[in-house]
Amino acid sequence: MESIGVLMTCPPNFPYLVEELEKRFTLYKLQNAPDKTHFINSHKNSIRAVVGNAGFGADAELIEQLPKLEIVSSFSVGLDKVDLPKCKEKRIRVTNTPDVLTNDVADLAIGLMLAVLRRLCESDRYVRSGKWKKGDYKLTTKFTGKSVGIIGLGRIGMAIATRAEAFSCPISYYARTEKPDVKYRYYPSVIELAANCQILVVACALTEETHHIVNREVMNALGPKGVLINIGRGPHVDEPELVSALLEGRLGGAGLDVFEDEPNVPEPLFGLENVVLLPHVGSGTVETRKAMADLVVGNLEAHFLKKPLLTPVV
């Protein structure tokens, strides 16, 4: 399959994935090209697959530029950077990396809850700066037993719920429709969910409907003691409104792994100790990224060997 051209639209910064792709295909690394348009034009007739990730996918413009494109294999579970309708229209297959990252993302959501409520990062800074020698750190807020509201009860939302239950947290959720076999309380609106929980977690896919699903009203409903956790996508949350809500004390705290314009994070958040900021690392463990890479490569191999795809979306 060495003559099959694969365009990698995301930065080639996970060596295992790059090596495994290079063993099998001719890999074109878009991010290394000084002139991307020229690069695509020069290779467009050899490129039969695209590999992207959560940050760089395949938009309509790119898809239109690649006449031989057959498959987009994303090194991510979220596909908001891939134009799915365009892929359907052009009969281009699309795969993602579900399941293998669920536990890591759910672990991180719980980590963020603990970090915000127990001020883990701030107290670490307290020790490192030598302030402890001058006095004990202030008291923080208990996590066990806090009510947790989850937006989106898919695989990741469910895994967060299971973990939070182990901390005796009552769980409720919002989804487009009530899930039949789920014991958690359902709220048909995000505002109602926010008004009835102490920690609100965003765990749904980013679509047109879920863009800014956490807006000013939702933040006000969560309130000055409420904590927002976002392990979904930055655009799920109206970020300028989040900054105002935190600065004005209308929201109690936030644990954020994702932002509207990554890697740019609103600087007013840097000074707030009730906020924990992470650089989009939900699935960022060696073990999980390897499993994701195996799925990316496995899907491409299956496609070009005319076998069933491992994790098809389109």
Ligand SMILES: O=CC(=O)O
């Ligand atoms: O954000 C990460 C992913 O979608 O896998």
